[in-house]
Amino acid sequence: MLAASAASIAAPVAPAYAAAPAEHIEGRLPSGAVYVMDKPVDWNGTVVLFSHGYRPAGTPLAAQNAPDDATKALLLEKGYALIGSSYATNGWAVADAVPDQLATLDVFTGRVGPARRTIAWGMSYGGLVTTAIAERHPERIDGSLSTCGLVHGGVANWNNTLDPVFALKTLLAPGSSVDLAGFPDQASAAAASGTLSTAVAGAQATPEGRARIALAAALHDIPGWNATSQPKPAPDDWNAQQANQYQALQGLLALPAFIWRQEAESRAGGNMSWNTGVDYTKMLRRSPVFKEVTELYHDAGLSLKNDLRALNRAPRISADPAAVDWMSRTSAFTGRLRKPQLDIHTTGDALVPVQTESAYRRATTAAGSSSRLRQAYVDNAGHCTFSPAEQMAALHTLEKRLSSGHWQGTDPASLNATAAGADPTTPARYIPYRPAPYPRPYDLAHPADGR
Known part of the structure; x- marks a missing residue:
């Protein structure tokens, strides 16, 4: 039938x-x-x-x-x-x-x-x-x-692209002067991409670095199985899930987070993203991969509370209001x-x-x-x-x-x-599936959100 x-x-x-x-x-x-x-x-x-x-x-x-x-x-x-x-x-x-x-x-x-x-x-x-x-x-x-x-x-997309790279820079390259937004040209965006990608590659070699990479992935809701070339990890195989997320994050750093962002900024007339006022502790707790992050931090002997405190205290990035307006009107x-x-x-x-x-x-x-x-x-x-x-x-x-x-x-x-x-x-x-809430939604039905 x-x-x-x-x-x-x-x-x-x-x-x-x-x-x-x-x-x-x-x-x-x-x-x-x-x-x-x-x-x-x-x-x-x-x-x-x-x-x-x-x-x-x-x-x-x-x-x-x-x-x-x-x-x-x-x-x-x-x-x-x-x-x-x-x-x-x-x-x-x-x-x-x-x-x-x-x-x-x-x-x-x-x-x-x-x-x-x-x-x-x-x-x-x-x-x-x-x-x-x-x-x-x-x-x-x-x-x-x-x-x-x-x-x-578009506004939510570029905000959500900013969050993981902000975490990676703050936790893995705290002394770096790498910019995360407001690029004058493609060359500067490519240079920033290369600097942060190198730092992430080095961090992947240590348990502490892998835990922090998992935290950054959680802020973008990157799942632990995200490519058909990857074997599907067991639900509690945190290391395999993190290795898969690392691959996805390197892809994000290579193009969307810097090269594609700069092109979008050139259309918008400035930086259309911000993380002022964002509570990364609350955002992480809503992530579907929160459990993985806590387990990897525990295994690494690292304090998740201290790293979240560092994220929430780090200098934030403000948007250009005119660029936000353009992105909002068009996208x-x-x-x-x-x-x-x-x-x-x-x-x-x-x-x-x-x-x-x-x-x-x-x-x-x-x-x-x-x-x-x-x-x-x-x-x-x-x-x-x-x-x-x-x-x-x-x-x-x-x-x-x-x-x-x-x-x-x-x-x-x-x-x-x-x-x-x-x-x-x-x-x-x-x-049957019900996705978790989106980390930082932005739409014209809620005009006060994020402004």
Whole structure:
């Protein structure tokens, strides 16, 4: 019965349009962004507007209209038209991305005709772009799907990126003059990245250093299993979990915390992050990896209380109000959803921790639109490591909400059954899960927070 139900959910909508030749269209928008479109022969009348993830500034522009080749093939086979653009620039380009994506939708409509249904789908940073479209331009879409998205928004993202590097500098390089924000150029950001990365690598060789690295990881909610290349540690294997977190932290230091931050600061016109007024003792106690930190400190014979006191007494970093205002206006969320949105997230994500979903739930609840949001979780390590089946299940579940007017089949068993019906060749790993509170949420539904 489950299989039959899944098959009915996963079945493509009967074609609403006369058969026409398949089309592959590429072009360039007036902004300079490039786009790509694929319309299958038996178009089912639904167009998927796909927003791609973060790409570093200076890399070539490239359009993308699906999350991966395997999922793209399934989507086209089921009759979906797929469209998506690069953005006019790469980097923290949300101010370019939203208008470029909407312009791409205009091009599709002008060339192919109006769609029966439009679904915005974004992955990673593209989840931020998609959620921005959903909140600011709900009339352009029927629903939205965010996969591993930055649904906590830009201000919270950069604050949460600051916290672990602040802890690493304070505890592992207290005499260093390394800057953590306010970089004048990429060279200075790269130098700071190298200095702190070297200090962390040295600390990893000692029990005391490893305990402090685990503390920094906890402030970013980095899980102890965060890459598919890592064997999954036992729940109480603190050393294996810490070794995995160390790898993720070095990745954070290499790019997001310094190089990508500087690029975002250049757009914002200054430093958009702060930790003034933050109580790191309270933040650590709310972390899902708090137990690991206490055990590693105990094993190292180190005082966690003293280190937390050092963090709370260290000179803090203040934000540039104009930069916070820019980041808030372009990249923070109100929580006001006018159309249904489904979010899915892996539980072992180190780059965009699963707790970001708690942040957006908080915003939609305050805005009175939480009934339009549903969130589901996949038991896997890594950032955006979904199978094609899991992604197709999310899309079909959102479509069912759009057709029926109410949510159904969002529980793990139903999602897994839908996934199996959509693609039995790849895993279905939805599980019951409730993420911990996000460490430092910031949204426009709570305008006084953090100011």
